[in-house]
Amino acid sequence: MRQFGRVLSSVLILSAVAITGVAPTAGAIKVVAATPELADITKQIGGDKVSVYSIAKPNQDYHMIEPKPSDVARIAKADLVVRIGMDLDLWLDALINASGNRNVRRGGPGYVDTSVSITKLEVPKESVTGASGDIHVFGNPHYFYDPENSKFIARNILQGLARISPDDKSAFQKNYDRFVDEIDRLMEHWRKKLAPYKNRPVVTYHASAIYFLRRFDLENFGQIEPKPGIPPSASHVSSLIRRMKEHRVQAVVVESIYPKRFPELISRETGAKYVVVPYSVGSLGTKSYIDLIDMWVDKFTEALR
Numbered sequence: 001m002r003q004f005g006r007v008l009s010s011v012l013i014l015s016a017v018a019i020t021g022v023a024p025t026a027g028a029i030k031v032v033a034a035t036p037e038l039a040d041i042t043k044q045i046g047g048d049k050v051s052v053y054s055i056a057k058p059n060q061d062y063h064m065i066e067p068k069p070s071d072v073a074r075i076a077k078a079d080l081v082v083r084i085g086m087d088l089d090l091w092l093d094a095l096i097n098a099s100g101n102r103n104v105r106r107g108g109p110g111y112v113d114t115s116v117s118i119t120k121l122e123v124p125k126e127s128v129t130g131a132s133g134d135i136h137v138f139g140n141p142h143y144f145y146d147p148e149n150s151k152f153i154a155r156n157i158l159q160g161l162a163r164i165s166p167d168d169k170s171a172f173q174k175n176y177d178r179f180v181d182e183i184d185r186l187m188e189h190w191r192k193k194l195a196p197y198k199n200r201p202v203v204t205y206h207a208s209a210i211y212f213l214r215r216f217d218l219e220n221f222g223q224i225e226p227k228p229g230i231p232p233s234a235s236h237v238s239s240l241i242r243r244m245k246e247h248r249v250q251a252v253v254v255e256s257i258y259p260k261r262f263p264e265l266i267s268r269e270t271g272a273k274y275v276v277v278p279y280s281v282g283s284l285g286t287k288s289y290i291d292l293i294d295m296w297v298d299k300f301t302e303a304l305r
């Protein structure tokens with residue numbers, strides 16, 4: 001009977017695997033992440049102890065996510081919520097409140113803001129009002145495109161997971177160490193690839209790349225948007241074209257969620273090379289955070305070459 005029971009349960013597990021494609025983990029820590037990048041890094045640290053769901057899908061503008069009622073239900077059952085913070089995922093606060101799950105509220109054991117300890121860039125000296133239309137009110141929140149910052153993200157997640165499941169702390173620590181080693185190893189390779197283009201100017205669509213540009217000693221020449229979140233205007237684009245010609249800017253690198261019309265126009269007018277980078281893990285075939293950064297390095301190299 002015992003034998004039969006074991007066979008039966010393996011059959012059940014096998015059919016669950018067939019349905020979901022992922023082996024179910026008994027009592028896995030349920031994590032809701034704001035974005036696919038945070039979901040992937042959480043999986044790297046949590047391993048088979050976590051099941052992770054990302055609210056934002058690849059190629060959705062993270063500033064403008066429209067949450068679904070099912071997202072509230074997921075947060076109600078979540079052990080841990082992992083967010084970008086800096087108001088990029090402002091939409092998450094309403095979800096957490098609606099879920100009634102006290103553990104994942106700000107200050108609760110299941111709350112992780114991955115911007116903790118990050119050196120924030122473009123923090124406004126005076127408070128930004130809605131009138132200017134600028135959506136980076138607490139500084140630039142796209143810090144996750146700098147691979148060095150992924151170590152802080154991973155550390156914040158490690159601490160959150162250890163709070164929820166102290167018995168697994170050493171397993172999480174091991175995964176964290178491996179993740180950091182991998183980033184360090186790849187940093188050397190990425191730096192070498194971009195080294196020949198030191199201080200070269202780059203234009204992007206939104207100000208998503210500033211942490212990445214700074215890390216790899218590239219110059220942020222300007223954006224196609226006049227201000228973060230404000231669609232390009234004809235006058236802004238024509239003055240950008242004029243300045244790009246004056247300074248011989250050769251690269252326009254555009255995040256995969258933005259329209260092609262203006263980048264194509266700018267590329268035609270200035271002769272600059274126009275390339276597209278993946279906005280999210282899952283964009284342009286990327287499968288992990290490391291994959292995403294690897295493709296960014298490749299695409300920037302292609303644009304600057």
Ligand SMILES: [Zn+2]
Binds near residue numbers: 063136141
């Ligand atoms: Zn932004």
